[in-house]
Amino acid sequence: MLQRMGIRCVAAIAVVVLAVFTHVAPAGPPDVPYDRQTSAVPEDTPEIIVFLEPGANAGQFAREHGLAVKEALRSDPGAFVLTAASPHAARTLSRKLASSDRRVRAAYVNQRTHYVRLAFVPNDPYFHKDTPSAGWPGQWHLLNEYTAGLDARVQGAWNRDSTGSGVTVGIVDDGLETSHPDLAANYVAGDSWDFGQNDGDPNPVYADDQHGVSTAGVAAARGGNGIGITGAAPFAGLAGLRIDFYNQTTQMFVDATLYHSSGSNTNIKIKNHSYGMSYPYVGAPAEVSALATSAAAGTIHCLAAGNDRGYAGQDSNTKDLQHSPDGICVAALGSDGKYASYSCFGACVFVTAPSSSVAGLPRVTTTDRVGEAYGYNGASDAFPDPDYTSRFGGTSSAAPLVAGVMAMVKQVQPALNVRFAKHLLARTSDVVDATDSTYSSDGGWTTNAAGFRFNQNYGFGLVDADELTQVAVLYSGVTPLLTESTGTVTVGAAIPDNLPDGVSRTFNIAGTTPLEEVLVTLNVTHPHHGQIEARLVSPGGTVGRLISRNAKDADADLNWTFCTNAFWGETPAGTWTLQVADVVSGDTGTWNSYAVTMRMGTLQSARAPRSRAPAAPSLRQSRH
Numbered sequence: 001m002l003q004r005m006g007i008r009c010v011a012a013i014a015v016v017v018l019a020v021f022t023h024v025a026p027a028g029p030p031d032v033p034y035d036r037q038t039s040a041v042p043e044d045t046p047e048i049i050v051f052l053e054p055g056a057n058a059g060q061f062a063r064e065h066g067l068a069v070k071e072a073l074r075s076d077p078g079a080f081v082l083t084a085a086s087p088h089a090a091r092t093l094s095r096k097l098a099s100s101d102r103r104v105r106a107a108y109v110n111q112r113t114h115y116v117r118l119a120f121v122p123n124d125p126y127f128h129k130d131t132p133s134a135g136w137p138g139q140w141h142l143l144n145e146y147t148a149g150l151d152a153r154v155q156g157a158w159n160r161d162s163t164g165s166g167v168t169v170g171i172v173d174d175g176l177e178t179s180h181p182d183l184a185a186n187y188v189a190g191d192s193w194d195f196g197q198n199d200g201d202p203n204p205v206y207a208d209d210q211h212g213v214s215t216a217g218v219a220a221a222r223g224g225n226g227i228g229i230t231g232a233a234p235f236a237g238l239a240g241l242r243i244d245f246y247n248q249t250t251q252m253f254v255d256a257t258l259y260h261s262s263g264s265n266t267n268i269k270i271k272n273h274s275y276g277m278s279y280p281y282v283g284a285p286a287e288v289s290a291l292a293t294s295a296a297a298g299t300i301h302c303l304a305a306g307n308d309r310g311y312a313g314q315d316s317n318t319k320d321l322q323h324s325p326d327g328i329c330v331a332a333l334g335s336d337g338k339y340a341s342y343s344c345f346g347a348c349v350f351v352t353a354p355s356s357s358v359a360g361l362p363r364v365t366t367t368d369r370v371g372e373a374y375g376y377n378g379a380s381d382a383f384p385d386p387d388y389t390s391r392f393g394g395t396s397s398a399a400p401l402v403a404g405v406m407a408m409v410k411q412v413q414p415a416l417n418v419r420f421a422k423h424l425l426a427r428t429s430d431v432v433d434a435t436d437s438t439y440s441s442d443g444g445w446t447t448n449a450a451g452f453r454f455n456q457n458y459g460f461g462l463v464d465a466d467e468l469t470q471v472a473v474l475y476s477g478v479t480p481l482l483t484e485s486t487g488t489v490t491v492g493a494a495i496p497d498n499l500p501d502g503v504s505r506t507f508n509i510a511g512t513t514p515l516e517e518v519l520v521t522l523n524v525t526h527p528h529h530g531q532i533e534a535r536l537v538s539p540g541g542t543v544g545r546l547i548s549r550n551a552k553d554a555d556a557d558l559n560w561t562f563c564t565n566a567f568w569g570e571t572p573a574g575t576w577t578l579q580v581a582d583v584v585s586g587d588t589g590t591w592n593s594y595a596v597t598m599r600m601g602t603l604q605s606a607r608a609p610r611s612r613a614p615a616a617p618s619l620r621q622s623r624h
Helices: 058-064 087-100 154-159 211-220 250-258 285-296 395-412 418-428 465-474
Strands: 002-004 047-052 068-072 079-083 104-109 168-173 237-242 268-273 275-277 300-304 328-333 351-354 364-367 388-392 475-478 482-485 489-495 503-509 515-525 532-537 543-547 558-564 574-582 589-600 603-605
Touching: 047 058, 047 087, 058 068, 058 079, 087 104, 154 395, 154 465, 168 211, 168 250, 168 395, 211 237, 211 364, 211 388, 211 395, 250 285, 268 395, 275 300, 285 300, 300 395, 300 418, 328 395, 328 418, 351 395, 395 418, 395 465, 418 465, 418 475, 418 515, 418 603, 465 475, 489 503, 489 574, 503 589, 515 532, 515 543, 515 574, 532 558, 543 558, 574 589
Parallel strands: 168 237, 168 268, 268 300, 300 328, 328 351
Antiparallel strands: 002 275, 047 079, 047 104, 068 079, 364 388, 475 603, 482 589, 489 589, 503 574, 515 558, 515 589, 532 543, 532 574
């Protein structure tokens, strides 16, 4: 059965007090930031903007009225800025000119104005720390007051009014409460469907249909309405795509994946999938095909990496949806800046987002089923407002947070698709837990031959909505996908027992376009494939693990396609080495065959005005 990837916990943390700032320098005088200037009244200057009739001589006109020509407007050859003796003189003369001189079409004082760049500033009562009362965590995952930067960095994007406006996020889950006071305003009925009841009402059906209500709130609860909380994308649309988890079928998931994001209707641009298989190596070919079809139509799918660390399915690369190159696999980061205790890892993990972690650390505050009868709030440690909860978490919360961020990016860059989004994430995500050297990380943070840093616990790092929304407009898209494959290569070699170096084979690749994902299909006969490890070595010397050993995984044989992001941006041309090893004593097996596919493409730059173009982004280093 597919499981909803939620997790429960309780604690308290703080959230950063909102401070408006911008990344476009200079923002204003050092003592009065541009966006914080409070005067609403324009100030007169000694200048007049005069629009003259065709053929009128500006110099002669100015002399006649005791004015001096300062400059012409570039937009109108008959419009000029003229300077008077004082602001008072300018104001008085501007009122007279249009009626007293036939050469004047219009005249206005050239005032010192005080427009501000529009910014979303949440006024939602549970956004900050210690709300609704002391000890409650607030929405630390959006703005972290305890440890600055350990959050999704939505602040800067909000300051530029990147709020997901005009973008619809589909929540593939157990329901969306359409009348919830913090979801109703963003609900898009025309793009919603219940695939269990086969009708247009995505509301919860069973008592424990609560998961989707909370994931929807993380992605796109209505912000700035003075109610409850805000989502990452507070003005994005929400489409409820309900699955009946008690009677689930392949058809439901295929239909929900394709619905209004393929064919002639692509209204839903972002979809969130906070569910997955708990067991490894369970094929889902129809669902994977639907994901590929929808991604090809431009929809961005965010998938929870899973909550199975310490169990048989702890490596996300053994999950058929999560390792698809057509989705974005999202792991979870605790408020302590380390991977969450439950979060799956693997070479297919692409990015990390804040969520709950071990006991004693805060969970995520979000929307809950309306009223006290249903939802995550229990008899003890219940959130004071029964329509909300501070007990949500898991990769179920991390994924919709990234989905909300993707809606913000899609707003500013309409060309965004999953490949484009991945290129941006690889360049802007931030290294966290820089000294991580756990086994699950595959040796900690590794810098590949293209300069990208990757860690199997975190992918390319912590999502940064601020930089994503800035960098996205510097590019127009991605080059068409190129692939090069070895085809199926027969090996037929015994795998030595308990030998870390195992068996190796080399192959050559000719392509020179930078890499995206690398897909490796392995066929192995072995009594316990949890004893198998596999690694790939690039021509540039980067070593990346494809599959990790796992004593909890005791099933036999292996025929699976693994996905790795570790070689992102490298030039594939040259000789590669593929290694398969049995790292536990007691059993032996045979490596039957392999096939490798290189996926290649690169970002295309957009032409930007010289005076406003920020410097090209560099690969990010550790922020903490």
